Structure formats: structure tokens, C-alpha cells
Amino acid sequence: MFQKLLIAASIYLMIIIGLALYSRKGERTSKNYLMAGSSLGGLLGMFTFAASLFSTFTLMGMPDFFRVHGVGAWIFLAFSDALMVFGVIWFGYYLRKSVKESQHEYLGMAGFMEQRFQSKWVGYLMFLGVFIFLVPYVAIQIRGISIFLNQVFPDALPLWVWAVGLVVVMLVYSELGGLKAIIYSDILQGILLLIVVWIIGVFCLKSLGGIEAMFDQVEAKNDKLLSVPGPNGLFTLQFFIGSAMGIMLLPFSQPHISTRIMIMKDNKSLYRMALGLGFFAILVILPTAFIGMYGAINYADLSPAEFLGKTLINDQSEIIAVLVTIGLIAAAISTSDSLLFALGGELRSLLKGEDKQMVNIARIAIVFFGVVCLIFALLSNDQLVLLARTSFAGTSILAPLIFTGILVKNPALHKWLAIPTLIGLLLFVCSSLGVLPKVYFGIRAEIMIPIVLGLIAFMTVFILPND
Amino acid sequence: MKNNTWKICCALVIIIAILTLTPLVLPEGKHKPELMGMPYTLWVGIAISVVLWLITYVAVLVHPGKND
Numbered sequence: 001m002f003q004k005l006l007i008a009a010s011i012y013l014m015i016i017i018g019l020a021l022y023s024r025k026g027e028r029t030s031k032n033y034l035m036a037g038s039s040l041g042g043l044l045g046m047f048t049f050a051a052s053l054f055s056t057f058t059l060m061g062m063p064d065f066f067r068v069h070g071v072g073a074w075i076f077l078a079f080s081d082a083l084m085v086f087g088v089i090w091f092g093y094y095l096r097k098s099v100k101e102s103q104h105e106y107l108g109m110a111g112f113m114e115q116r117f118q119s120k121w122v123g124y125l126m127f128l129g130v131f132i133f134l135v136p137y138v139a140i141q142i143r144g145i146s147i148f149l150n151q152v153f154p155d156a157l158p159l160w161v162w163a164v165g166l167v168v169v170m171l172v173y174s175e176l177g178g179l180k181a182i183i184y185s186d187i188l189q190g191i192l193l194l195i196v197v198w199i200i201g202v203f204c205l206k207s208l209g210g211i212e213a214m215f216d217q218v219e220a221k222n223d224k225l226l227s228v229p230g231p232n233g234l235f236t237l238q239f240f241i242g243s244a245m246g247i248m249l250l251p252f253s254q255p256h257i258s259t260r261i262m263i264m265k266d267n268k269s270l271y272r273m274a275l276g277l278g279f280f281a282i283l284v285i286l287p288t289a290f291i292g293m294y295g296a297i298n299y300a301d302l303s304p305a306e307f308l309g310k311t312l313i314n315d316q317s318e319i320i321a322v323l324v325t326i327g328l329i330a331a332a333i334s335t336s337d338s339l340l341f342a343l344g345g346e347l348r349s350l351l352k353g354e355d356k357q358m359v360n361i362a363r364i365a366i367v368f369f370g371v372v373c374l375i376f377a378l379l380s381n382d383q384l385v386l387l388a389r390t391s392f393a394g395t396s397i398l399a400p401l402i403f404t405g406i407l408v409k410n411p412a413l414h415k416w417l418a419i420p421t422l423i424g425l426l427l428f429v430c431s432s433l434g435v436l437p438k439v440y441f442g443i444r445a446e447i448m449i450p451i452v453l454g455l456i457a458f459m460t461v462f463i464l465p466n467d
Numbered sequence: 468m469k470n471n472t473w474k475i476c477c478a479l480v481i482i483i484a485i486l487t488l489t490p491l492v493l494p495e496g497k498h499k500p501e502l503m504g505m506p507y508t509l510w511v512g513i514a515i516s517v518v519l520w521l522i523t524y525v526a527v528l529v530h531p532g533k534n535d
Contacts, residue, residue: 071509072493079487079512082519086480089523093532212504219498226498226506240488267535271527278520282513289509 001318002153008322012188012330013169019184020177030107033178033359034345038263042272044183048338049260049273050280051186053081053250054193055335056144057388058284059328063311064304066292070225072235073292078285079240080247085278088251091406092261092270095252098406099262106262108342109255109402111349116405118412123350125418126398129425130255130346133394135369138336139376140388142166145332146377151309152325160378166329167374170337171367179263182337189330194283196327199320200312201287204294207315214290217297225296242446246392249450252402253395256342336373343369390432393446397424400453404461414460417453424449476526480519487515 031038040048058077065073099106104115110130114123146162157165173181208214215226224231229239251257264270291311299307312328313321344366351358401421405411430436431445440448486492492515498506505513527533 071498071506071512074509074512074516075487075493078516079519082516082523083480083484086519086523086526089526089530090477093530093535097532097535210504215501215504215506223498224496227496227508228493229495235493237488237493240493244484244488267530267532271530271533275520275524275527278523282516282520286513 001321002156004318004322005153005325008326009329012326015188016169016173016181016185017176019188020173020181023177023180023184028178028356028359030348030355030359030362031105032180034107034341034348034362035259035263036179036183039265040183040260040263040269040273041265042269042276044187045260045264045269045273046276046280047190048183048186049257049277050284051189051193051331051334052256052260052338053277053335054190054281054284054331056141056328056332057335058288059193059197059331060144060148060304060308061388062285062288063291063295064307066289067295067300067307069230069232069234070227070296071289072228072230072240074285074289075228075240076235076243077247078282080244081281081285082278083244083248084250085274085281087248088261088274088277089271091403092251092274093267095258095261095406096264096267096270106349108346108349109252109258110346113402113405114350116411117415117418119415119418120350122401122405122415122418125422125425126401127346127350129398129421130253130395131343131369132425132429133391134254134339134343135373135376136380137388137391138339138369138373139380141332141336141339142373142377143380145328147305148308148312148328149325151305152313152321163374163377166333166336167370170333170340171370174337174341174366175363179259179341182334182341185330186334186338189327189334190280192323192327192330194280196324197284197287197291200316200324201290203316203320204287204290204311208294208297214293214297218293221297221300225293238444238447242393242444243389245447245450246389246396249396249399250392252406253397253399254339254342254392255346256338259342259345340366340369340373394425394428394432396446396450397421397428397453399450400457404457408461414457417457417460420453420456424453470529470531472529473526473531476522476529479522480526483515483519483522487512 104112106112110123110126113126114120142163146159149162150159218225222231228235251261295307295311299310312324344362347365348358348362401417404414428445428449431438438445492511502510
């Protein structure tokens with residue numbers, strides 16, 4: 001099977017490198033290279049948004065989440081995604097309006113906030129916030145797929161070689177073609193993801209005798225999987241609130257997603273994209289529930305990598321197993337390169353100088369970010385979903401500052417909000433590392449910190465005198 | 468009229484979001500009543516996702532900034 005995988009992977013690589021070369025035409029300006037010309041239609045927008053959002057975390061993490069914690073996983077992701085889609089329409093409109101009215105050339109949220117608050121420190125803070133939380137997020141994509149490949153082909157290559165290979169591929173084609181190349185590969189990945197997840201989902205469902213029989217078997221095995229808070233007590237009210245807050249705010253707090261709001265041709269395209277995304281989310285998450293239940297019945301006691309290796313590869317025919325592997329690699333690559341590229345965009349948005357030279361600095365920085373993520377990938381742990389969730393929650397701390405920058409007429413008056421935001425970021429990092437408590441007055445830090453920051457921003461803008 | 472419908476959509480999404488996080492959708496340790504064999508929290512969760520999508524669809528049609 002390893003040989004067939006190599007053939008399929010070579011074909012996939014040739015296609016994405018070809019797309020990258022095709023995307024190279026035109027002058028290499030910030031707008032072309034980092035923002036793909038900012039004229040995306042609804043369908044293309046949907047695929048690139050979905051591919052950036054639904055990653056290894058969805059294809060590998062969610063089945064495992066259903067397997068271990070039960071049906072509450074649906075509320076964790078699908079419900080939160082539905083709210084996020086509505087948020088794209090509600091606040092995405094204001095983001096685009098605010099950029100248009102301030103006559104700012106949007107290249108990244110950090111630069112935009114710097115301009116809105118008239119403070120380079122706000123820009124630096126935004127960059128710092130996304131950097132410390134996106135690096136682990138990219139790292140878990142790389143690590144997740146590398147562990148999986150190492151599990152499936154234990155004698156082929158060591159884990160670190162898989163990880164290095166993935167990073168090299170994503171750097172090569174994103175450096176070659178810029179955001180356009182990433183968008184084209186996102187289409188390929190989005191379609192592949194949908195096909196693969198449904199093939200495996202239907203297989204799991206069929207082999208368990210249909211929906212009713214599947215849940216009967218789950219009930220016999222462990223009925224706690226069928227309700228909240230799940231067998232390990234993870235799905236508490238606070239867990240759901242924290243997750244929903246983090247995921248809802250992704251389009252504004254995570255730069256690779258904000259970029260996708262900004263590169264849409266017009267508001268109509270943005271709304272079409274959001275609607276398509278909502279539908280895509282339901283379609284992608286549903287089969288991961290079937291795969292997870294299949295694992296709960298057949299592979300309840302295995303490690304995540306063993307369960308995924310058996311379900312996605314060993315139990316499938318060779319052709320499907322190769323397709324799944326390519327789908328997983330594509331998913332990991334498309335999300336990771338979008339994130340790395342967005343970090344480069346954020347840095348570019350803070351740089352002042354001749355455009356071509358600044359684009360080149362951003363390109364070098366993207367390589368540097370890739371290396372940092374690779375090192376982190378080799379050192380991080382295997383809890384894909386929980387690490388991803390920490391990243392979502394961490395960036396959501398920036399949201400009150402971002403919304404002040406977008407919604408308030410003269411945010412420069414409130415630039416000092418950067419100070420409580422910085423304190424919030426430090427508190428969250430310390431509580432995530434276990435240096436500070438995770439719960440304050442009975443409320444988890446990831447909920448408490450954004451709410452307190454939101455209240456401070458609200459009071460500053462609407463209650464305190466603004467002169 | 469369109470502006471009011473947009474506001475109603477926003478209000479509905481907020482109400483549904485709050486209700487979803489109550490024991491009405493998330494009863495602890497209970498998985499009945501089932502629908503087509505699916506446990507309660509799962510099928511209600513799927514129904515909520517579909518309803519939220521439909522509200523979003525209407526919201527797109529009446530969004531005040533649609534033609535900006």
C-alpha cells in the first residue's frame with residue numbers, strides 16, 4: 001500500500017505545484033500575493049473558508065472526540081459553527097464596512113487595528129496574540145497527520161521525517177503561488193475531505209447495521225456516550241459556552257479566517273460563502289459522528305492513533321485507504337499553510353516600506369514560522385481537539401479589542417484597552433500552562449477573561465466620558 | 468420591513484443559542500426520547516443546526532447591507 005500511496009501523493013503534489021505555478025502570473029504585490037487579488041466569488045470563498053476551518057482536527061480529532069466523549073461533540077462543533085456562520089454575516093459586514101470607510105488597504109488584522117487605534121503597540125499586541133496561539137494550532141495539524149502516517153506505516157519513515165516533509169511541501173507551494181495557490185488547493189482539499197469523510201462514515205454505518213442498530217450497540221457498550229456530560233464528564237455547560245465563544249469569534253480573532261472575509265468580491269459573495277459554509281459544516285461533521293460511534297463499539301480502548309489507523313486504513317480497501325491518507329494529508333496541509341501564510345500577512349500589515357521588499361520580508365518570515373511550528377509539532381502532545389480548542393479560546397481574548405476597533409467611531413481614544421488585553425493574554429497562557437488556576441469564582445478562565453475584557457471595552461466606550 | 472426581519476433573525480439566533488445551552492437540549496444523563504434511534508441531544512442538536520442555517524438563509528435575504 002505504501003507504494004500506491006507514494007504514487008497518489010506524487011500525483012497530488014504535481015497538481016498543487018502546478019496550481020502554484022499557474023497562480024504565479026501577475027505582479028507580486030501584497031494585494032496579489034497575500035490577498036489573492038481580493039475578488040473571490042461565493043463558491044471559491046466557501047471552499048477556501050471550509051478548507052481552512054475543517055482540518056485534521058475535524059477529520060481525525062472529531063471522530064475521536066465522539067468515540068471518547070459521546071454525542072455532545074455535535075453541540076461542541078456543529079452548533080458553534082452554525083453560530084459562527086451567522087456571525088460572519090452579522091459582523092463580517094461591519095468589518096468590511098469599517099475597512100472601506102477608513103480607506104485602509106487590508107493586509108492583516110494587526111495592521112488594521114494599528115491604523116484604527118493609531119497605535120503601533122496595539123498592532124504588535126495583535127501579532128503577539130495570534131502568534132502564540134496559532135503556532136500550537138499549526139503544530140497539532142502537522143503532528144496529528146505525522147503520528148497517523150507513522151502509525152499506518154510504522155516501518156516506512158520516522159515521525160519527524162513525515163513532519164519535515166509536510167512542512168517543506170506547504171512552504172514550497174505557498175511560497176511559489178501565494179494565497180491564490182492556497183485557495184486553489186483548498187478547493188481540491190474541500191472536495192476530497194467531503195468525499196473521504198462520507199465514504200468512511202457510510203462504511204461505519206453499514207457495518208454496524210444502520211443508525212438504530214449502531215446506537216443500540218453504543219448503549220450496550222457505554223450508555224454515557226449517548227448523553228452529556230459524556231463518560232469523562234467533559235461536556236459541561238461551561239465547556240460548551242467556552243467552545244461556542246471561541247469558535248464564534250474565529251472569523252475575527254484568527255487572521256487566516258478574517259483574511260477570507262476580506263478577500264470576498266462583495267457582500268453578496270460573502271453571504272453566499274457563509275451560507276455554503278454552514279451547509280458544508282453539517283455535511284462534514286455528521287459522518288464524523290458515525291465514525292466515532294464505530295470506534296466506540298469496536299476500538300473503545302485503543303489510543304487515538306490506533307483507532308484512526310484501524311478505522312480509516314486497516315478496515316478499508318486499499319484504494320479507499322490511499323484516498324483517505326491523501327485526504328488527511330491535504331487537510332493538514334491546507335489549514336496549516338493558510339495559518340502560516342496569515343501569520344506572514346499579519347507581519348506584512350505592520351511593516352512600512354517599499355511593497356516588493358516588504359512582501360519578500362513576509363515570505364522569509366513565513367519560512368521562519370514554518371520552522372517554529374515544526375519544532376513545536378515535534379514537542380507537543382497528541383490531544384488534537386483540546387489543543388485546537390485552547391487555540392480558539394486563546395485568540396478569542398483579542399476579540400473585545402478587535403470589535404472596539406471595528407465598531408467604534410474613534411477607537412484611538414481607547415487605545416489603552418491594549419493593556420487589559422495583554423494582561424488577559426498572560427493570564428490565559430499562565431492558566432493553560434497550569435501556573436495559575438484554570439477557574440476563577442467558579443468560572444473557567446477562557447470564559448471569564450473575554451467576558452471581563454468585553455465589559456471593560458463596553459464601559460469604556462459607552463459609559464465613561466470619551467474626551 | 469426588511470430591517471425588522473433582520474432584527475428578528477438576530478433575536479431568534481440569540482434565543483436559540485441560549486436555549487441550546489439549557490437542560491432542554493442538554494439534559495444530563497438522559498438520551499430519550501430518541502428519533503430514528505438517535506439519542507436526544509444528537510437529534511435535537513442536528514435539528515438546531517438546520518434551523519440556525521435556515522435563519523441564516525433568511526437573514527442573508529434581508530440583510531440591511533446586502534447591496535453595499
